[in-house]
Structures are given as structure tokens and as C-alpha cells.
Amino acid sequence: KAGVTQTPRYLIKTRGQQVTLSCSPISGHRSVSWYQQTPGQGLQFLFEYFSETQRNKGNFPGRFSGRQFSNSRSEMNVSTLELGDSALYLCASSLLQMSGKLFFGSGTQLSVL
Amino acid sequence: EDQVTQSPEALRLQEGESSSLNCSYTVSGLRGLFWYRQDPGKGPEFLFTLYSAGEEKEKERLKATLTKKESFLHITAPKPEDSATYLCAVQPLRDNQGGKLIFGQGTELSVKP
Numbered sequence: 001k002a003g004v005t006q007t008p009r010y011l012i013k014t015r016g017q018q019v020t021l022s023c024s025p026i027s028g029h030r031s032v033s034w035y036q037q038t039p040g041q042g043l044q045f046l047f048e049y050f051s052e053t054q055r056n057k058g059n060f061p062g063r064f065s066g067r068q069f070s071n072s073r074s075e076m077n078v079s080t081l082e083l084g085d086s087a088l089y090l091c092a093s094s095l096l097q098m099s100g101k102l103f104f105g106s107g108t109q110l111s112v113l
Numbered sequence: 114e115d116q117v118t119q120s121p122e123a124l125r126l127q128e129g130e131s132s133s134l135n136c137s138y139t140v141s142g143l144r145g146l147f148w149y150r151q152d153p154g155k156g157p158e159f160l161f162t163l164y165s166a167g168e169e170k171e172k173e174r175l176k177a178t179l180t181k182k183e184s185f186l187h188i189t190a191p192k193p194e195d196s197a198t199y200l201c202a203v204q205p206l207r208d209n210q211g212g213k214l215i216f217g218q219g220t221e222l223s224v225k226p
Contacts, residue, residue: 004156033212042219043157043200048212056212090156098212100145100204104156 001026004105006091012111018079021108025072025093031055032074033102034066037088046089049074050097078110086112115140119201119217126191126224134186134199134220142206146184147214148177149200157200191224198222 005024013019025032034046045058049068066076072093078085088109092102116139126132138146145164149157161170163179170177174195176187186199198221202214 031212033214035214035216043202043214043216045213045215050212058213092156098204100147100202100214101159101162102157102214103159106155 004091004093004103006089006105006108008108009106010109010111012113013081014113015081015083017081018077019081019110021076021078021089021091021110023074023076023091023093023105025074025091026103029093029095029103030072031094031097031099032068032072033092033094034074034076035090035092036060037090037107038086043090046076048098055097081112083112086110115203115205115215117201117203117215117217119199119220121220122218123221124223126188126222128192128224128226129190131187131189131191133188134201134222136184136186136201136217137182138184138201138203138217139182140203140205140215144204144206146179147202147204148175148184148186149202151198151200151219160199188222191222193224193226196222196224 007022031050033048048056052068063079068074088107090107092104118137120135148160151157161177166181198219200219202216
């Protein structure tokens, strides 16, 4: 069974640009969560989607948004990038909504210059 | 405020030298506590779920335990392949936060042959 796939693996952007990250969950998993990982703050919850609806949102500004499609694939968008948005963005899928047993992808490493 | 603190930040062991990693948590109602392992360049990999004080889970050389305020990950006779960052996370019981995991900063374990 294929794992969680995130694309692209690496991304370099400049301040003020916007970026879209993609995530394909494990087949059959309907819940997708996004986390930001930085050396200083560790892993921080961004949002969770289930059945195309955002079920939960972390404490991030409105520049961070996401969506989920009918095939459970998800995208995350960050607008007006700031230097502090440089991080590893991890997508995780789970079989059930609000499950703590998550299956993570390898992440997208975003660098903002 | 919900919080997870892991100690030590880094741990160096010789192969076969058993030890324990600590995870202290503060949460207003615990839905579950989770241990993950993260290798460099990869997303976290699920290890254990613990739900109530006194519960224990084992997998190969790893054993996780839970009390009302902390969890321990015991590593018995570790091997070099156990080298990784071990992450602890809690899931709050509150309905509107159910899908969110709060992670600690992790313990970076290095096992030398």
C-alpha cells in the first residue's frame, strides 16, 4: 500500500509570493491533517480536513488555508509569504476523523528568501 | 494552556545500554498520548497510543508507559538502528480540538555501536 505522498519535496520562494503544497493520502483514508515543523517551535497543527470539510484549525494567520477534494487529496496554500514561513510542512492521513494515529508523508521543505 | 515537555533533548547511548525518555504533559482532559519516531528527512512514524494512567504498550525493544502527568519510553538494549528523534504528543479531549495533536520538542537519541 502506498504511503502519504507530498509534492513538491523542496520549494524555494521569495517574500510576498504564494505557494500551494499537495498531499495524496493513503488509499481509503478520509482524514488529512497538516503540520508545520521548525527547529524552534517543533511540530505545530495547522488544520484537519475530513470529507472535504475543515474540522479543526490551529493558531495560524489567515494566510494559511487548505482544502480537500472528493478523492481525499488535499492542498495547502500560503499567501503573501514571510521569511518565518520557512519550514517543513507535513501532511498526515488517518482512517478516522480526529484520530491521533497519523501516517505522515516526508514533507515539503519550504524556504522563503 | 496545553503543553508537552520532553527530556532530555538529546541522549547518547552505547549499544545495549538501556535508558528512558520522559514526556511531561499538561492538558485539560486527555483523549490520548502518542509516541512517534522521526528519522532525518522523513515524517514521523507512529509507535504507540496510550489512553489511561497505568497503561503500557510494547514493541520490540520499546515500552511506553503512562501516568496522570507523564509518559516514559523505555528502550531496552538499544541498537544503532534505534537512533532517531522520538516525539511525544497529546490529543486534548475537548471536541473542537479533537483532531489536533500537541507535540513536544522531541528527544534525539543516538546509539553508538
